[in-house]
Amino acid sequence: MRTVAVLGGGIGGLAASYYLCKSPQVTKLIVLESSSRFGGWLWSTRRSDGAVFEHGPRGIRPTGAVGCNTLNMVDDLGLARDILPVTSSHVASRSRYVYVAGQLHRLPSGLSGLLRTFPPFSRPLLFNVAKEIFTRKGTGADESVHSFVSRRLGKELADIAADSLCRGVFAGDCRKLSVRSCFPFLFEAEQRRGSLTLGLLLDSGAPPGIHPGPLAQRSIRESWAQWSLRTGVETLPEAITEFLQQSGRAQLHKDAAVQHITPSTSGWKIYMEDGVISADHIISALPAKALCSALPSSCHSLIWELQNMSTATVAVVNLEYDGSILSMRGFGHLIPSSEDPGLLGVVYDSDFFPQHNRPSGQTTRLTIMLGGAWFQEVFGDPEHVKEESLLTKATEAVRYHLGVTATPSWSRVSVQKDCIPQYYQGHFQRVESSRSFIKEKNLSLSLIGSSYDGVSVNDVIFSGRTAVQDLLGGGI
Known part of the structure; x- marks a missing residue:
């Protein structure tokens, strides 16, 4: 693998570039970012008086394999001393509220949250849990979040809790969003155990293969719920950018919008306003619709799937x-x-x-x-x-x-x-179809980022790692 081009300099593209630069198999790496800065939606304002404001994600969860993977990266970049x-x-972890009927209500937590009635809910959540254990497993390939929660836990929880959660995480409508793609651990718990309760209790849910480093071990020991960095979350993409610049193998280009890409005998030709770049492989961290506008017409099936995201x-x-x-x-x-x-x-x-x-x-x-x-x-x-x-x-x-x-x-x-x-219903099929097309046509193209495999910072970083592992055929 001589030259790899990464399209998009958000956290997904930077993460993939970070993993590529750790492999001796890659001789040259080119990162193309259309805007004037790297980092994408990880964007912090640092005022001269010391205040920090986040315009995107503000806290990152440390849990699971994907959370551990991000903390390992943070450790490797020398940012452990800046962790918050x-x-x-902490009160912020234990106290979360929902605004219903003109009033703020603290959401139930812990054992007391199951046994007592907490407004705006009309009865103790234990009744919903008991009903859920005996609810039949769904038979469809996918289902909306609202339908899934209504069926298993009741309409009241779907209308209030699921609706609010989907708005907080995805800024989306739970009546359209896919439970299989948005909350895969819930879908899989029902499929494996026939019950969310039993599935979450009996299954670890964490995929193997990520060994926790010192910082991830500390997060487990101290029971972190989330973390940030002293100068804001944008510190992370800034540190990756510096790592890439010092690697000696990466060329980073800002204000470099990709206009068109076409397959060539050795890989791809990437056309921009001020020139053409050749690459053996492309890792696209562009949003799905941005990529489909750059693809050649011969990729019409892939374009169709991307346009529907x-x-x-x-x-x-x-x-x-x-x-x-x-x-x-x-x-x-x-x-x-x-x-x-x-x-x-x-x-x-x-x-x-x-x-x-x-x-x-x-x-x-x-x-x-x-x-x-x-x-x-x-x-x-x-x-x-x-x-x-x-x-x-x-x-x-x-x-x-x-x-x-x-x-x-x-x-x-x-x-x-x-x-x-x-991620509307059927999203998983669109992603599978897109990647199947790439494989069938033997295209040297990898799809990563929030358009496909999860919208959280951890998910996006992990998608970059997975694509590099698949490309290079080995561990990182």
């Missing part, structure tokens, strides 16, 4: 208030679509990462997420929406939901267009 862990006993746009509004303004503590709260379709959730950033507050004077940082699958319906075309209207919507949510009458001392509105893929 949040333990499972949808995305959601999210407006992220960062607010800072002077003083301590919250009457409760916790991670934040989600809002079911029946309550307010345009308002997805509010995150209490200051509670779980107070290290990102400015050092001088007490402040409160909040992040409000808007739109998602409902963006067009509520706010109109993302290209023409006014930031003032999004800011007003966010500050009104803080006022009505949290009782905050103060005016924010600082704010920033970011419209993240097409930032979260929507």
